[in-house]
Amino acid sequence: MSSAAQASPSPQPLPVSGARLVVEALEREGVKHVFGYPGGAIMPVYDALTGSSLQHILVRHEQAAALAADAYGRVTGRPGVCLATSGPGATNLVTGIANAFLDSVPMVAITGQVGSPLMGTDAFQEVDIFGITLPIVKHSFIIRNTADIPRIFAEAFRIASSGRPGPVLIDLPKDVGVLTANPEPFELPDEPAAPLDEASIALANALIAEAKAPVIYFGGGVAIARAERALRDLAQRMGVPSVSTLKGLGCIPSDEPNYLGMLGMHGARAANIAIDNCDLLICVGARFDDRATGKLDSFAARAKVIHIDGDAAEIGKLRVPEVGLAGDVSSILGRLTAVPKIADWAQQCRAQRKMWAPRYDAPGQGIYAPALLKELSEAAGDKAIFTCDVGQHQMWVAQHCQFSRPQAHLTSGGLGTMGYGVPAGMGAVLAEPDATVITVSGDGSFMMNVQELATLRRYRLPLKIVLIDNSQLGMVRQWQELFFEENFSEIDLSDNPDFSEVAHSFGIEAFTIDHRSQVGPAIQRLLRTSGPILLHVRIDPRENVWPLVPPNSSNVQMMEKGW
Amino acid sequence: MTERLTVEFTPAEGAVIRVLGVVERRGYVLRGLSMKEKADTASLVIDVEPREASRRVPVLAQQLARLVDVRSVSLAARDAGSLA
Numbered sequence: 001m002s003s004a005a006q007a008s009p010s011p012q013p014l015p016v017s018g019a020r021l022v023v024e025a026l027e028r029e030g031v032k033h034v035f036g037y038p039g040g041a042i043m044p045v046y047d048a049l050t051g052s053s054l055q056h057i058l059v060r061h062e063q064a065a066a067l068a069a070d071a072y073g074r075v076t077g078r079p080g081v082c083l084a085t086s087g088p089g090a091t092n093l094v095t096g097i098a099n100a101f102l103d104s105v106p107m108v109a110i111t112g113q114v115g116s117p118l119m120g121t122d123a124f125q126e127v128d129i130f131g132i133t134l135p136i137v138k139h140s141f142i143i144r145n146t147a148d149i150p151r152i153f154a155e156a157f158r159i160a161s162s163g164r165p166g167p168v169l170i171d172l173p174k175d176v177g178v179l180t181a182n183p184e185p186f187e188l189p190d191e192p193a194a195p196l197d198e199a200s201i202a203l204a205n206a207l208i209a210e211a212k213a214p215v216i217y218f219g220g221g222v223a224i225a226r227a228e229r230a231l232r233d234l235a236q237r238m239g240v241p242s243v244s245t246l247k248g249l250g251c252i253p254s255d256e257p258n259y260l261g262m263l264g265m266h267g268a269r270a271a272n273i274a275i276d277n278c279d280l281l282i283c284v285g286a287r288f289d290d291r292a293t294g295k296l297d298s299f300a301a302r303a304k305v306i307h308i309d310g311d312a313a314e315i316g317k318l319r320v321p322e323v324g325l326a327g328d329v330s331s332i333l334g335r336l337t338a339v340p341k342i343a344d345w346a347q348q349c350r351a352q353r354k355m356w357a358p359r360y361d362a363p364g365q366g367i368y369a370p371a372l373l374k375e376l377s378e379a380a381g382d383k384a385i386f387t388c389d390v391g392q393h394q395m396w397v398a399q400h401c402q403f404s405r406p407q408a409h410l411t412s413g414g415l416g417t418m419g420y421g422v423p424a425g426m427g428a429v430l431a432e433p434d435a436t437v438i439t440v441s442g443d444g445s446f447m448m449n450v451q452e453l454a455t456l457r458r459y460r461l462p463l464k465i466v467l468i469d470n471s472q473l474g475m476v477r478q479w480q481e482l483f484f485e486e487n488f489s490e491i492d493l494s495d496n497p498d499f500s501e502v503a504h505s506f507g508i509e510a511f512t513i514d515h516r517s518q519v520g521p522a523i524q525r526l527l528r529t530s531g532p533i534l535l536h537v538r539i540d541p542r543e544n545v546w547p548l549v550p551p552n553s554s555n556v557q558m559m560e561k562g563w
Numbered sequence: 564m565t566e567r568l569t570v571e572f573t574p575a576e577g578a579v580i581r582v583l584g585v586v587e588r589r590g591y592v593l594r595g596l597s598m599k600e601k602a603d604t605a606s607l608v609i610d611v612e613p614r615e616a617s618r619r620v621p622v623l624a625q626q627l628a629r630l631v632d633v634r635s636v637s638l639a640a641r642d643a644g645s646l647a
Contacts, residue, residue: 134581141576316621
């Protein structure tokens, strides 16, 4: 090398294509898996993916990409990433984005867009996905300049996972991905934490100290804030009975003596009774959702309320509390140090839990799904992650499986997305490869993303699917039976395909059971199989989910099963 | 009763639609609107009326405040009709 060459200034880095900048930004964020489906406008990014460190999971429908990314985000706590082209590719992501929004899940959704000069001209595969998704994203970007790509991606990942997490959409016009740029270095500003309100902390402690019958009512906001440990410490320190929402399950282990179970429409009677009788409701990361509260004005009607949440906008939205505490949930819980004298109340709640424990001695020889799920949960142990679809089976999982961590129960709580289960199972398997991941589905839900069996097969994802088949849209049928005078309308699915044969045709091991004596061996086979497997379970179509709070009723007006 | 909110925000793409969308989706009727922009900041003054009595405008203010582009939201009770 000549001395002249040694003395020359370092050369300007070569400009990089926008698509390459996208891939580098994802790598910089520590992304390992991207769920997606290619198409015209996103092709530059797919071109840049080859040779990167990212593993792309090619789904068979973009909705599954978004739902898998959702589950991935729930398990890891980092944004799951999904990728689709413009037009129908982007609109197919919408349900998954909405699912993540309603359940506050960190996600970054990347959509291709037609070239900038064509935007607004109704070009081929052009839709305004930015506009379509405005109500269901935490934030969104259209990238107008290639040089902005690194900064926007860094912002998107931070927004998706900070505070109350949520999905962030990045729309990338095709030309922005093709053009090259030398982006300037950037820094994201710090986000200072708001100080705690000391007066409110003191008032909360005073209310706790004087309470005679307090209950902790916790929800998904605890897991979002990664505040499970602080919640468990609080519950143990105070000896206060606790109840969970659907999304809070696992934040306090199911076998904790003072834990009374899920509350609400299909909740445990002991949980609903405790809420009805309490004089202080300590709401942690829950939002007074109608499925949890029943008729709102009769929910904990005699109680004062302390509402703790990471999101200030939840406080006072549906119930005005005596004390509202917004901020870091763990820090707030750590400051609640008062201990009430409530031994009799706690004992009374434990007695109610014992009295109203579920029964599993259903008559007949057919398979009783709650008993199967209880046995499966016990056999699978603490390493299991359950993903659910939506319907009766979803409630049975919530009622009868045991959870010792919130990431072990992935369910579409807010949006109630049929079709969530299998894609969520895919995402969970990739997010936590050492876990035993089990999807519990119903015959209605399963058919909504059945094509993803091909994805399971392609990547040999060891997902265990338990398909509970009543040949009906069971939850709709139950409501028609109970509240629509048995006018059964469009719930018959008796022409379902043979689900074992369907799985076989995708190259997946599968088998069917329909008798109680087959349950134990079936669970053993399911759990010891190393690859993907489907257990098809035929149950009585007349089976209902019990207990049930009828619509517009107080939570203590629960209907129970007849045996 | 109509109430007035002043929303200071960064005028990024979609910011105005985002603010107005939250107002309508959260159950309020938009009764008045004006906007000013200077340099890298903008402000919207909006008059809103809840569609039902149970909706509380302070909660709407919090829902607006959590939008990424919004810097601050302030609330002042007022009579309708004076937004010029």
